Amino acid sequence: MTRTVEEHxxxxxxLLRYSSxxxxxxxxxxxxxxxRGRVLAEDLRAPVSLPPFDNSQMDGYAVHHADLDGSEARRxxxxxxxxxxxxxxxxxxxxAAPIMTGAMLPEGAAAVVPIERxxxxxxxxxxxxxxxxxxxxxxxxxxGSFIRRAGSDVAAGSIALEAGTLLGPAQxxxxxxxxxxxxxxxxxxxxxxxSTGDExxxxxxxxxxxxxxxxxxxxxxxxxxxxxxEVQLHSIxxxxxxxxxxxxxxIGRPVNxxxxxxxxxxxxxxxxxxxxADSSVEFLSVSMQPGGPQAIGTxxxxxxxxxxxxxxxxxxxxxxxxRPALSTVTGIPGNRVCLPAxxxxxxxxxxxxxxxxxxxxxxxxxxxxxxxxxxxxxxxxSHLLHALAGSNALVHLPVGTGTVEAGTPVxxxxxxxxxxxxxxxxxxxxxxxxxx
Amino acid sequence: MTRTVEEHxxxxxxLLRYSSxxxxxxxxxxxxxxxRGRVLAEDLRAPVSLPPFDNSQMDGYAVHHADLDGSEARRxxxxxxxxxxxxxxxxxxxxAAPIMTGAMLPEGAAAVVPIERxxxxxxxxxxxxxxxxxxxxxxxxxxGSFIRRAGSDVAAGSIALEAGTLLGPAQxxxxxxxxxxxxxxxxxxxxxxxSTGDExxxxxxxxxxxxxxxxxxxxxxxxxxxxxxEVQLHSIxxxxxxxxxxxxxxIGRPVNxxxxxxxxxxxxxxxxxxxxADSSVEFLSVSMQPGGPQAIGTxxxxxxxxxxxxxxxxxxxxxxxxRPALSTVTGIPGNRVCLPAxxxxxxxxxxxxxxxxxxxxxxxxxxxxxxxxxxxxxxxxSHLLHALAGSNALVHLPVGTGTVEAGTPVxxxxxxxxxxxxxxxxxxxxxxxxxx
Numbered sequence: 001m002t003r004t005v006e007e008h009x010x011x012x013x014x015l016l017r018y019s020s021x022x023x024x025x026x027x028x029x030x031x032x033x034x035x036r037g038r039v040l041a042e043d044l045r046a047p048v049s050l051p052p053f054d055n056s057q058m059d060g061y062a063v064h065h066a067d068l069d070g071s072e073a074r075r076x077x078x079x080x081x082x083x084x085x086x087x088x089x090x091x092x093x094x095x096a097a098p099i100m101t102g103a104m105l106p107e108g109a110a111a112v113v114p115i116e117r118x119x120x121x122x123x124x125x126x127x128x129x130x131x132x133x134x135x136x137x138x139x140x141x142x143x144g145s146f147i148r149r150a151g152s153d154v155a156a157g158s159i160a161l162e163a164g165t166l167l168g169p170a171q172x173x174x175x176x177x178x179x180x181x182x183x184x185x186x187x188x189x190x191x192x193x194x195s196t197g198d199e200x201x202x203x204x205x206x207x208x209x210x211x212x213x214x215x216x217x218x219x220x221x222x223x224x225x226x227x228x229x230e231v232q233l234h235s236i237x238x239x240x241x242x243x244x245x246x247x248x249x250x251i252g253r254p255v256n257x258x259x260x261x262x263x264x265x266x267x268x269x270x271x272x273x274x275x276x277a278d279s280s281v282e283f284l285s286v287s288m289q290p291g292g293p294q295a296i297g298t299x300x301x302x303x304x305x306x307x308x309x310x311x312x313x314x315x316x317x318x319x320x321x322x323r324p325a326l327s328t329v330t331g332i333p334g335n336r337v338c339l340p341a342x343x344x345x346x347x348x349x350x351x352x353x354x355x356x357x358x359x360x361x362x363x364x365x366x367x368x369x370x371x372x373x374x375x376x377x378x379x380x381x382s383h384l385l386h387a388l389a390g391s392n393a394l395v396h397l398p399v400g401t402g403t404v405e406a407g408t409p410v411x412x413x414x415x416x417x418x419x420x421x422x423x424x425x426x427x428x429x430x431x432x433x434x435x436x
Numbered sequence: 437m438t439r440t441v442e443e444h445x446x447x448x449x450x451l452l453r454y455s456s457x458x459x460x461x462x463x464x465x466x467x468x469x470x471x472r473g474r475v476l477a478e479d480l481r482a483p484v485s486l487p488p489f490d491n492s493q494m495d496g497y498a499v500h501h502a503d504l505d506g507s508e509a510r511r512x513x514x515x516x517x518x519x520x521x522x523x524x525x526x527x528x529x530x531x532a533a534p535i536m537t538g539a540m541l542p543e544g545a546a547a548v549v550p551i552e553r554x555x556x557x558x559x560x561x562x563x564x565x566x567x568x569x570x571x572x573x574x575x576x577x578x579x580g581s582f583i584r585r586a587g588s589d590v591a592a593g594s595i596a597l598e599a600g601t602l603l604g605p606a607q608x609x610x611x612x613x614x615x616x617x618x619x620x621x622x623x624x625x626x627x628x629x630x631s632t633g634d635e636x637x638x639x640x641x642x643x644x645x646x647x648x649x650x651x652x653x654x655x656x657x658x659x660x661x662x663x664x665x666e667v668q669l670h671s672i673x674x675x676x677x678x679x680x681x682x683x684x685x686x687i688g689r690p691v692n693x694x695x696x697x698x699x700x701x702x703x704x705x706x707x708x709x710x711x712x713a714d715s716s717v718e719f720l721s722v723s724m725q726p727g728g729p730q731a732i733g734t735x736x737x738x739x740x741x742x743x744x745x746x747x748x749x750x751x752x753x754x755x756x757x758x759r760p761a762l763s764t765v766t767g768i769p770g771n772r773v774c775l776p777a778x779x780x781x782x783x784x785x786x787x788x789x790x791x792x793x794x795x796x797x798x799x800x801x802x803x804x805x806x807x808x809x810x811x812x813x814x815x816x817x818s819h820l821l822h823a824l825a826g827s828n829a830l831v832h833l834p835v836g837t838g839t840v841e842a843g844t845p846v847x848x849x850x851x852x853x854x855x856x857x858x859x860x861x862x863x864x865x866x867x868x869x870x871x872x
Contacts, residue, residue, distance in 0.1 A: 053646065104645065169754075173652070174822060180640070210520075212538070214612060219612070222468075385606065386610060
């Protein structure tokens with residue numbers, strides 16, 4: 001059975017949708033600081049309004065409702081100052097109270113005049129306040145000027161954040177502003193990860209002849225955790241179908257997904273394929289390189305995906321199929337930013353496959369270019385982990401591509417944000433007038 | 437003193453460069469799984485070659501060096517199979533050994549013929565192996581075909597990863613492939629965070645009149661941790677300059693940066709400004725909105741930044757100044773992806789300021805558009821935390837912008853990856869032929 005990339009993306013998404021329903025675990029209540037990167041479990045209603053009270057938008061003078069008529073500047077007697085955090089005295093007509101940004105508007109006040117429009121344009125000193133004859137000249141002002149109304153950001157009782165919202169700095173800041181110290185989040189998506197193969201050995205041991213160290217467990221654990229999932233590790237399973245079947249039967253805690261690497265191809269010792277020969281799991285070929293062999297199905301009703309065993313194939317499989325589907329079912333943004341970039345060399349890819357190469361994307365913002373460059377690292381070989389580790393982008397050469405000349409734009413997915421340096425403020429054109 | 441955004445970006449970068457040298461803390465040795473998002477402390481040399489030995493790139497037949505001459509297909513006797521993970525027997529001339537992907541090449545073997553080119557094109561079964569007269573017909577093959585050479589990815593003793601490399605899935609996968617179970621990482625950049633203001637109260641308490649809950653501590657802690665920094669919290673400091681001075685003097689553990697919020701503006705009760713009046717800290721105005729008031733300097737030699745107290749101003753200050761500088765000094769990628777997007781409404785911004793608005797960016801990939809839309813959320817007000825929490829992008833309206841009509845492209849920074857759904861494979865054009 002052969003599938004296109006898009007068909008398998010849809011199949012994996014369907015499996016994960018089933019999976020979330022299958023293992024619906026309970027929400028957790030976490031302190032705000034521990035909730036970064038988690039997803040809100042239920043609509044959060046604001047227990048207070050934001051702002052909680054009418055307050056001043058500026059450092060300035062609060063003036064009384066009765067003093068709003070007229071269009072001329074006039075002189076006010078200076079009332080006691082209103083610092084932020086205090087409950088102010090009632091304001092009397094004819095007087096103006098120095099008021100600080102964020103301070104509560106006194107009863108009777110109906111507008112604020114910014115300090116720079118007052119004469120004098122500096123607040124009186126503490127010593128000057130002892131002089132009861134202090135006055136200030138203020139221009140005419142409209143009702144409501146420079147006042148932030150209670151509830152103008154969020155009204156008490158309204159939904160401040162919807163269920164399913166990803167909790168980042170601004171969202172958790174809002175929860176804190178609402179006065180809540182804890183928040184209810186959805187459980188992480190739990191993945192049981194199994195690395196298979198007689199040749200695979202744990203890092204930190206002495207390497208036997210013919211063996212290699214297990215890169216996939218670390219690689220996929222890191223990738224899954226980065227995407228917000230929780231990983232439960234299984235020890236490496238040897239090429240013994242009976243033992244693998246036992247391992248799969250012994251899964252206790254309900255998991256959302258079992259993910260294996262290796263043992264699903266056309267060889268004579270394909271442990272996953274052999275162990276699951278009598279199951280509903282499908283072993284198929286996706287027209288993609290690397291990552292062509294794929295397995296998908298359920299084991300005793302538990303969703304299952306099998307990735308190929310080469311580390312580059314495993315990561316490409318993760319990025320192409322699992323990461324976007326995870327993002328959809330968990331609500332954690334996970335779609336890679338997709339940009340065009342010009343190839344720095346001629347490339348050939350197989351016409352009948354969607355080839356995914358690894359490369360180094362270079363931004364050309366700041367050099368006045370609307371499009372960046374991408375330099376391929378390593379060949380198409382799926383064992384070239386070093387080249388993958390030096391890459392910051394996946395380069396797509398879809399079915400039908402064949403030969404591509406240097407300078408041609410191709411689609412790249414950025415694997416990380418770009419390195420520091422002063423941030424670009426303009427995406428594609430250093431000439432600000434032309435852009436805005 | 438007034439600065440442009442670019443000038444203050446450079447000033448903050450300079451401070452953080454000094455800061456990293458100032459508090460140069462020691463590297464940590466971590467298990468691989470705990471090292472995600474950390475930065476490699478020193479060059480990592482591969483203790484083994486990758487691959488560790490010559491191995492087969494395909495499931496197929498290994499043939500002997502002596503059998504490479506000739507251009508005709510010929511018949512071989514079938515040797516015992518070579519599974520991955522085993523040390524194979526020596527291969528004799530005239531025989532071909534079934535060999536699996538990744539399996540060690542037998543001594544004497546010089547090429548591999550993929551199974552699909554063999555006649556028969558299926559490996560013998562275990563029962564058939566017991567029949568000693570098995571043969572297979574293989575086409576002529578060139579030396580080295582379908583062999584992955586030992587060290588072709590990484591040679592033993594060479595640098596597999598350079599100091600300063602961010603450790604993500606591929607990099608940690610490579611460390612594991614090298615057989616290492618731990619890795620030496622740079623210490624996190626340590627920030628002491630102080631929220632100031634009489635009006636500010638811890639979430640989880642009962643709100644007194646005139647007070648607001650502290651959003652900044654949660655917001656900036658989350659933002660700093662997201663950018664890879666470690667945060668040490670100070671309890672909220674009231675508007676008492678003497679107490680703040682005491683708090684600053686009592687900082688024990690060496691920190692890379694002290695970051696405060698609030699108390700740096702033009703009001704009559706600016707606690708940070710008053711406490712640091714006799715210090716070298718500068719209080720200045722950046723031509724940016726929000727986030728105009730900024731403080732920068734050192735306190736007893738410890739680098740210091742003061743952000744304004746409104747949560748939106750604090751986050752915009754972080755994104756514009758601290759995040760990019762942190763990325764540069766720590767080596768953790770932190771530059772926001774900068775894209776053009778069309779405004780969905782007319783906008784006015786002050787001509788003499790770089791206005792940073794918050795908005796919702798909508799990708800138009802898949803609809804055949806080369807550029808997305810951005811809808812502004814909330815007004816320019818710096819207290820609109822709810823609007824910020826609903827945004828996924830910062831919208832730049834640089835100095836000189838003034839009025840911008842709907843449909844005009846402006847620069848946006850993406851604050852997160854985009855939501856799931858099937859991943860776009862083409863950045864700007866659904867017509868694959870036109871793109872590649």
